[in-house]
Amino acid sequence: MMKDNILNVETRIQAACDRSGRKRSEVTLIAVSKTKPNEMLQEAYSNGMRHFGENKVQELVQKYEYLHNGFQEDVYWHLIGHLQRNKVKYIIDKAVLIHSVDSMRLAEQIEEEAAKRNLISDILIEVNIADEDTKFGVDGADIFHLIHEMSHLSHIRIRGLMAVAPYVEDPEKNREYFKKLRQLYVDIKTKNVDNICDGSNLDENASHGSKALENFDVLSMGMTGDFEVAIEEGATMVRVGTGIFGERDYSKAV
Ligand SMILES: *Cc1c(COP(=O)(O)O)cnc(C)c1O
Numbered sequence: 650m651m652k653d654n655i656l657n658v659e660t661r662i663q664a665a666c667d668r669s670g671r672k673r674s675e676v677t678l679i680a681v682s683k684t685k686p687n688e689m690l691q692e693a694y695s696n697g698m699r700h701f702g703e704n705k706v707q708e709l710v711q712k713y714e715y716l717h718n719g720f721q722e723d724v725y726w727h728l729i730g731h732l733q734r735n736k737v738k739y740i741i742d743k744a745v746l747i748h749s750v751d752s753m754r755l756a757e758q759i760e761e762e763a764a765k766r767n768l769i770s771d772i773l774i775e776v777n778i779a780d781e782d783t784k785f786g787v788d789g790a791d792i793f794h795l796i797h798e799m800s801h802l803s804h805i806r807i808r809g810l811m812a813v814a815p816y817v818e819d820p821e822k823n824r825e826y827f828k829k830l831r832q833l834y835v836d837i838k839t840k841n842v843d844n845i846c847d848g849s850n851l852d853e854n855a856s857h858g859s860k861a862l863e864n865f866d867v868l869s870m871g872m873t874g875d876f877e878v879a880i881e882e883g884a885t886m887v888r889v890g891t892g893i894f895g896e897r898d899y900s901k902a903v
Pocket of ligand 1: 681683730813873874888889890891892
């Protein structure tokens with residue numbers, strides 16, 4: 650059953666890649682396992698899944714321990730939900746990528762915890778792409794300033810952008826948002842990089858600034874309802890929960 654789900658998602662990812670002239674290897678499938686029991690993660694692993702996404706710190710840590718105490722060393726954990734500053738310390742050495750950085754204060758906390766452990770933390774900046782009041786994320790207009798500030802943090806690598814598009818029945822409705830995020834990503838990556846990062850020559854950290862976006866290569870967008878459109882618009886990571894694990898039952902959440 651889960652095997653069929655994964656096969657179905659894989660087939661659709663491949664088709665979306667074919668339609669848009671992209672290689673399957675350009676897109677990472679993240680299995681969003683929130684609220685699902687350890688056994689289902691094990692099953693997903695057995696069916697080839699290696700990237701898992703969780704939106705709660707405690708749940709990520711618990712599942713991390715379960716899978717890593719088994720034989721699986723090659724599992725990669727993504728924190729995709731809102732992150733509170735006081736919880737950064739629990740996941741800093743467990744998540745390969747934090748998708749949900751949306752403030753300088755949070756970035757500074759990640760910097761501090763990463764420095765303590767002498768590691769470099771890969772992060773994405775979450776963008777509130779449809780200006781929804783209910784959503785976390787930075788406004789598109791504020792992002793350049795934020796990246797400029799973050800570029801001085803030497804234990805953080807800004808890898809790209811992430812967005813949660815509105816819930817819609819018709820995925821075509823989200824195409825404009827995926828386009829918008831992709832355009833923002835291209836603007837940051839190419840023409841505006843120098844403006845964002847060079848800062849002032851008097852700035853003692855300026856030399857780091859130019860390196861801050863060297864690895865800017867991730868566009869995390871698209872979920873069960875709209876991942877094909879997201880891939881057509883350039884997503885390099887899609888986060889699929891329901892399409893792999895089935896509907897979530899929040900009354901039984903771990
Ligand atoms: C839950 C969640 C997903 C997956 O949602 P599905 O619609 O079940 O695929 C993706 N991204 C984020 C940030 C989520 O919280």
